[in-house]
């Protein structure tokens with residue numbers, strides 16, 4: 001076992017503080033990674049502040065972070081996929097049973113015995129798993145993926161959650177050329193959704209509550225931008241969307257978007273607000289429309305997404321911060337003041 005520097009919160013209302021955490025010695029199937037960059041997901045904030053307590057309560061101390069990019073420092077004797085010195089990445093999952101029907105299908109995100117990167121029981125060391133706001137991590141090689149060497153590492157880190165969470169439902173629901181696709185909420189997830197929808201050839205429409213983001217949305221690849229609080233602008237798109245991806249982190253009216261779906265259109269929720277959303281059944285039944293959800297993605301698809309990003313030169317638009325700025329970064333996330341993802345330079349943890 002070794003000790004690693006990290007940043008943790010000790011309660012739902014406390015600020016982050018420097019600490020050290022235990023990391024296991026690599027077992028034969030493990031990869032030890034020195035973390036270079038870690039993205040800041042709104043889920044980190046929900047978890048740090050125990051906003052998802054109705055589903056699973058946060059265990060403190062909590063070390064968030066599941067958009068991890070780094071360099072391999074050591075591998076176990078049975079590891080064939082990686083060697084010391086390689087670039088490697090880890091997302092939201094660090095383990096699963098490997099035997100259930102979902103795992104067999106490469107859909108580990110649905111495994112009933114999955115282990116998330118932070119806040120889940122750690123079967124090696126006891127306690128819970130600790131995430132990427134730290135200097136190193138040790139992960140089973142099945143859950144470590146490759147980052148294309150052409151990508152900027154700070155900007156590639158957010159692909160591990162914001163990237164796969166938006167890519168996966170778009171592939172599932174057949175986003176392609178000729179489809180009209182809406183992205184609701186231009187934050188970390190939303191801006192990746194725009195890049196993927198555009199790269200997949202869809203007519204891409206961004207819905208934002210922030211007039212200041214209109215120009216950016218067009219630059220990121222949107223064909224049109226709608227201010228979602230303007231009922232006239234919304235009405236012009238009634239019955240026209242094949243697919244809408246909702247990546248909003250707070251309470252909002254989803255019914256206003258459902259009525260923009262075409263017959264048999266689908267709206268997928270990836271945002272996970274603290275409080276339940278309300279749904280008007282009429283909006284669904286008049287158009288045989290559906291609303292569904294989607295969690296992250298499996299490991300195979302995460303690698304596919306990273307390779308797609310390598311081919312199309314897609315990364316996140318990031319503002320690189322030091323770990324010491326993490327509390328301020330959370331406050332800015334809540335003010336919708338990030339363009340469009342914070343990426344922590346882990347060198348700051350050593351200083």
Ligand SMILES: NC(=O)c1ccc[n+]([C@@H]2O[C@H](COP(=O)([O-])OP(=O)(O)OC[C@H]3O[C@@H](n4cnc5c(N)ncnc54)[C@H](OP(=O)(O)O)[C@@H]3O)[C@@H](O)[C@H]2O)c1
Nearest residue numbers: 042043185186187188189208209210249250271272295296
């Ligand atoms: N399904 C999954 O597996 C998964 C994975 C990762 C994250 N998530 C969840 O997805 C959500 C988004 O995460 P993120 O990291 O992209 O967050 P983020 O960067 O904070 O972006 C959220 C965006 O939602 C919009 N928004 C925020 N408050 C709003 C309000 N009161 N009304 C309407 N719109 C509002 C804003 O966009 P505009 O300024 O454009 O309006 C904001 O930029 C979070 O709930 C997160 O936990 C889910």
Ligand SMILES: [Zn+2]
Nearest residue numbers: 041043161162
């Ligand atoms: Zn995330």
Ligand SMILES: [Zn+2]
Nearest residue numbers: 098100103111
């Ligand atoms: Zn499984």
